[in-house]
Amino acid sequence: MSTIELTASTLDPAAASHDAVVQAGDGWTHLVRAGEHLRIVDLDGNQAVDTLFYDAHDHAERYSAQDTIRAQGAIYLTTGSRLLTGSGRSLMTIVADTVGRHDTLGGACSQESNVVRYGEHTRHMHACRQTFLAEALVHGLEKRDLTHNINFFMNVPVTPEGGLSFEDGLSEPGKYVELRADVDTLVLISNCPQLNNPCNAYDPTPVRLLVWAAEAA
Amino acid sequence: MTITRVLPGAATWSGVLRRGSALELEDVEGGANVTLLLIDAHRPTERLNVPDSLKAQHVARITTGVALYSDMGRVMASVIEDTCGWHDPLCGHGRLAELEALHGPSSYAAERNAVRRGAREELVLELAKHGLGARDLAATVNLFSKVTVDAAGRLVFHPASSPAGARVVLRADADVLVVLNTAPHPLDRTPGWHPRPVAMDVRDVGVAAPDDPTRTACPENERGFAATDAGTER
Numbered sequence: 001m002s003t004i005e006l007t008a009s010t011l012d013p014a015a016a017s018h019d020a021v022v023q024a025g026d027g028w029t030h031l032v033r034a035g036e037h038l039r040i041v042d043l044d045g046n047q048a049v050d051t052l053f054y055d056a057h058d059h060a061e062r063y064s065a066q067d068t069i070r071a072q073g074a075i076y077l078t079t080g081s082r083l084l085t086g087s088g089r090s091l092m093t094i095v096a097d098t099v100g101r102h103d104t105l106g107g108a109c110s111q112e113s114n115v116v117r118y119g120e121h122t123r124h125m126h127a128c129r130q131t132f133l134a135e136a137l138v139h140g141l142e143k144r145d146l147t148h149n150i151n152f153f154m155n156v157p158v159t160p161e162g163g164l165s166f167e168d169g170l171s172e173p174g175k176y177v178e179l180r181a182d183v184d185t186l187v188l189i190s191n192c193p194q195l196n197n198p199c200n201a202y203d204p205t206p207v208r209l210l211v212w213a214a215e216a217a
Numbered sequence: 218m219t220i221t222r223v224l225p226g227a228a229t230w231s232g233v234l235r236r237g238s239a240l241e242l243e244d245v246e247g248g249a250n251v252t253l254l255l256i257d258a259h260r261p262t263e264r265l266n267v268p269d270s271l272k273a274q275h276v277a278r279i280t281t282g283v284a285l286y287s288d289m290g291r292v293m294a295s296v297i298e299d300t301c302g303w304h305d306p307l308c309g310h311g312r313l314a315e316l317e318a319l320h321g322p323s324s325y326a327a328e329r330n331a332v333r334r335g336a337r338e339e340l341v342l343e344l345a346k347h348g349l350g351a352r353d354l355a356a357t358v359n360l361f362s363k364v365t366v367d368a369a370g371r372l373v374f375h376p377a378s379s380p381a382g383a384r385v386v387l388r389a390d391a392d393v394l395v396v397l398n399t400a401p402h403p404l405d406r407t408p409g410w411h412p413r414p415v416a417m418d419v420r421d422v423g424v425a426a427p428d429d430p431t432r433t434a435c436p437e438n439e440r441g442f443a444a445t446d447a448g449t450e451r
Contacts, residue, residue, distance in 0.1 A: 059352075060350070060351045060352050064309065064356075065268075065309075065356065066267075066307065066308060066309025066310075066356050066357070067309060069307065069308070069372065070308045070309060070311075070372070070403055070404065073371055073372050074369070074370045074371045074372060075307065075366055075370045075372065076370040086337060086351065086354060087312070087337075088312055088314065088315075101370075105268060105271060105277070105307070106268055106271075106272055107266065107267075107268025107269055107271075107272065108268075110269075110288065110290070111290075112288070112289045112290030112291075112444070113266075113269045113272075113273070113286075113288075113290050115290050115440060115444065116269070116273050116286065116290045116437050116440050116441045116444070117272065117273055117437055119436075119440065120440070129288075142262075143262045144261075144262050144352050144353055145352055146288075147355060147356070148266075148267065148268050148355075148356050157370075158277040158307075158366040158370075159277075159366075160365055160366070160367065160368070162276060162277045162278030162303065162365065163275060163276065163277065164271050164272065164275050164276055164277045165275060166272070
C-alpha cells in the first residue's frame with residue numbers, strides 16, 4: 001500500500017460566503033465562480049457525495065471521468081487532480097484533501113441499477129440519479145447530460161487482475177475535500193441515499209458545503 | 218445477413234445491430250484499438266453506462282462473459298468470444314490534440330487520408346449523423362487494449378497486448394446503435410503514426426438462451442438480462 005498524502009486547507013469557515021448542511025438523500029446545486037473554493041465536509045464519516053460538474057456557460061462541456069483519470073495517469077482523485085471535460089479543459093482542481101482518495105469509477109446509484117445490483121425490491125428506493133435528474137431539470141439540463149460522476153469519500157480499488165471492489169472508505173467524521181473553480185462551474189450534488197451498500201454502514205449521513213469567494217481564497 | 222468489411226485505422230463506423238446478431242472484430246495486423254459506444258436504437262437517451270457495467274459485475278476489464286449495461290439497468294450487449302482476455306473500460310477515447318502532441322501536427326493537404334484524426338472529434342461527427350452530439354457521447358470502452366491499475370492506482374498501458382488475428386465477438390442483446398472508432402489508444406506511446414485496421418463481420422447468433430454463460434455469470438446479470446428481455450417484448 002502506497003503512502004497517501006493529505007493536504008489541509010487554511011480557509012476559515014467563518015469567512016465562507018455560503019455554508020449549508022445537506023441531508024442524506026438531498027440534492028444541492030451551486031454555481032461556483034472561477035476562483036471560488038468549494039469544500040465538502042463528511043460530517044459523520046464514510047458518506048458518498050455523488051457530484052457532477054458542468055461549464056456554467058456551455059453545459060455540453062461537462063466533467064469526464066475517463067479524460068480526468070487518463071490525463072493524471074491514475075484512477076484515484078486527490079489534491080492536484082484537475083477535473084477535466086471531454087474536451088480536456090479543466091473545470092475545477094482539488095486543492096485540499098484530508099481523506100486522500102476519492103472514486104470516479106463507480107458512478108451513481110439509480111433505481112434501475114439498484115434492481116440489477118440488489119434486486120427488484122429496491123426499485124422504488126430513493127437513488128442518486130433521481131436527485132441528479134431533479135436538480136438537472138431545474139437548471140436546463142436533461143437525462144442525456146447526466147454522465148459519470150465523482151464519488152467523494154468513496155474508496156473503490158481496482159486490483160491488478162482487473163477486479164473492482166467497494167471497500168470501506170478512508171474517510172472519518174470531519175474530513176473534507178476542497179476544490180477551486182478554474183472556470184465558472186455548475187456543481188450538482190446528490191448526497192447519496194443508498195441503504196443497500198455496506199460502505200456507509202447502511203446509514204447515509206449529512207454533509208456540509210462551504211463556498212469561499214475568490215477574494216477570500 | 219452478413220457484412221464483412223475492413224475498417225482502416227483512425228476511422229469511424231456506426232450501424233444498428235439487431236437483438237440476437239453479433240459483431241465480430243478482428244485485429245488484422247496486431248496492436249489495434251477500437252473505441253466502442255452503444256446507444257439504444259429506439260431510445261437514444263439510453264446508452265452504455267461503463268460504471269454501471271463495472272460495478273454490477275465487479276470488474277475493471279472487459280472479456281468473455283462480461284455484459285455491457287445501459288444506464289437503464291438493461292444489458293445492451295455481451296462479449297461472447299474473446300481471444301485477448303482484456304479490453305479497457307477505464308481510459309476512454311482520446312482527442313486530436315493528444316495525438317498531435319505525440320505524433321506532431323498533420324494536414325489533409327499534405328497527407329491526404331493519413332491525416333491524424335482524433336477519436337472524440339470523429340465520434341461527435343458520427344453521432345451528428347444520427348441527430349446526436351457531444352452530450353450523447355458517454356464513456357467508452359477500448360477493445361483490443363489492455364490497461365491495468367497498480368497498487369497506487371496508476372494506469373499502466375500494455376503495448377501490443379493484442380496480436381494479429383485477435384478476435385472479439387460482441388452480441389447485441391437489444392437493438393443497439395454501435396459507434397466505433399479505430400484511433401490508437403490514447404495512452405499508446407508507440408512512436409510513429411500507424412493506426413491499425415480491423416476487420417468487421419456481422420452475423421446472426423440468436424438471443425441469449427436461459428443458460429447463456431453471460432446471463433448466468435452472476436445474479437446481477439440474470440436481473441439485467443431479464444430487464445432486457447422484458448423491455449424487448451413490449
